[in-house]
Amino acid sequence: MLPSAPKAPFLVFAAPDIQEAEIAEVEACLRSGWLGTGPRVARFEADFAAYKGTGAKHVAGVNSCTAALHVGMVAADIEPGSEVITTPLTFCATVNSILHADLVPVLADVDPITQNIDPDAIEAAITPRTRAIMPVHFAGRPCDMDRIMAIARKHRLLVIEDCAHAIETEYRGAKAGTFGDLGCFSFYVTKNVITGEGGMIVGRDPELIARARMLALHGMSKDAWHRFGDSGYRHYQVMECGFKYNMMDLQAAIGLHQLARVEQGWERRRAIWSMYDQALGELPVRLPAPPEPDTRHAFHLYTVMVEKERAGIDRDAFLDRMNQQGVGTGVHYLSVAEHPYYRERFGWNPEQWPNAMRIGRNTVSLPLSPKLQDADVARVVDAVKETLAN
Numbered sequence: 001m002l003p004s005a006p007k008a009p010f011l012v013f014a015a016p017d018i019q020e021a022e023i024a025e026v027e028a029c030l031r032s033g034w035l036g037t038g039p040r041v042a043r044f045e046a047d048f049a050a051y052k053g054t055g056a057k058h059v060a061g062v063n064s065c066t067a068a069l070h071v072g073m074v075a076a077d078i079e080p081g082s083e084v085i086t087t088p089l090t091f092c093a094t095v096n097s098i099l100h101a102d103l104v105p106v107l108a109d110v111d112p113i114t115q116n117i118d119p120d121a122i123e124a125a126i127t128p129r130t131r132a133i134m135p136v137h138f139a140g141r142p143c144d145m146d147r148i149m150a151i152a153r154k155h156r157l158l159v160i161e162d163c164a165h166a167i168e169t170e171y172r173g174a175k176a177g178t179f180g181d182l183g184c185f186s187f188y189v190t191k192n193v194i195t196g197e198g199g200m201i202v203g204r205d206p207e208l209i210a211r212a213r214m215l216a217l218h219g220m221s222k223d224a225w226h227r228f229g230d231s232g233y234r235h236y237q238v239m240e241c242g243f244k245y246n247m248m249d250l251q252a253a254i255g256l257h258q259l260a261r262v263e264q265g266w267e268r269r270r271a272i273w274s275m276y277d278q279a280l281g282e283l284p285v286r287l288p289a290p291p292e293p294d295t296r297h298a299f300h301l302y303t304v305m306v307e308k309e310r311a312g313i314d315r316d317a318f319l320d321r322m323n324q325q326g327v328g329t330g331v332h333y334l335s336v337a338e339h340p341y342y343r344e345r346f347g348w349n350p351e352q353w354p355n356a357m358r359i360g361r362n363t364v365s366l367p368l369s370p371k372l373q374d375a376d377v378a379r380v381v382d383a384v385k386e387t388l389a390n
């Protein structure tokens with residue numbers, strides 16, 4: 001074999017943008033000796049509440065969005081066995097959190113263009129046992145919150161927003177996570193603000209958030225930071241059988257500086273988004289629908305539809321060829337109903353939610369991270385063209 005030219009390094013699908021500020025903060029946190037829930041979590045919570053503004057007066061940091069969704073539903077005291085309507089086009093954690101809260105997930109199909117839960121499908125899925133709606137602002141595009149909130153008011157339902165993609169998302173002047181009773185955010189490594197693992201619950205009702213916070217730390221009445229502070233020993237009381245879901249200062253140390261750069265990251269992803277729009281517009285694939293007027297898209301995922309009849313290649317072959325060219329991709333998501341666990345437990349069949357099924361079988365997410373240089377974006381575009389040309 002002839003020696004080949006040095007290959008460009010593999011382009012990771014969602015590379016986190018870690019900078020010196022968070023590295024120094026993690027070091028300072030370690031040197032302080034306080035790694036667990038403490039002053040840095042309190043600061044991160046205050047900063048996040050300030051970013052979200054008036055709709056999110058009360059917040060609680062936790063160790064994942066999955067934990068936020070679960071503990072939020074437990075705190076809301078939804079009667080076991082009640083139904084929660086959500087989208088089939090989501091990460092499994094959305095549905096698992098409903099099950100962990102002893103509730104019953106009911107899927108409502110998505111709109112084929114926006115890929116968000118369809119309000120008409122929500123209405124059609126309501127039964128006397130429905131107690132909550134859990135919309136997911138898919139890819140960072142806000143759901144139709146006017147209609148969803150109207151449905152919730154009419155049927156007296158709770159609304160718990162899965163905002164894992166939607167830190168920067170706004171809809172008609174209000175921020176994602178502030179429409180419903182609870183908004184749940186993720187700081188997982190691929191998300192727009194990261195802490196490694198981490199999550200946040202926001203809400204308007206101080207008692208609901210206080211209960212969620214208590215449940216996230218064993219159901220104890222005072223957190224360790226207060227117990228072991230310099231104001232003297234204080235006994236704690238276990239008020240409920242809670243969970244181990246608290247956020248650590250080590251995580252918040254990363255999040256503080258990530259959050260400070262959230263708008264910078266958003267600007268960069270928006271620029272990459274429009275580079276993709278321009279470069280891929282003529283190709284035989286469907287690009288994401290443009291953001292709607294009077295909304296703010298969080299530009300979390302850039303998803304293209306690879307339909308075999310049009311593209312001449314099926315989605316899985318597309319993924320393989322991108323990979324061979326050194327470009328990492330993602331799939332967001334196979335419909336929840338494709339997974340064996342839910343099929344077996346609930347008898348679900350993907351055909352019941354045809355829009356989510358089709359999207360799940362055709363969608364590809366291209367790299368979209370503020371870490372990407374213009375040359376990286378050009379490489380992705382070339383790989384897409386090459387893949388479709390063959």
Ligand SMILES: *Cc1c(COP(=O)(O)O)cnc(C)c1O
Pocket residue numbers: 063064065066067090091093094136162164165185186187188198199
């Ligand atoms: C990532 C994600 C979650 C779970 O977030 P974690 O912080 O990893 O628990 C939930 N829902 C959606 C839509 C997600 O993308």
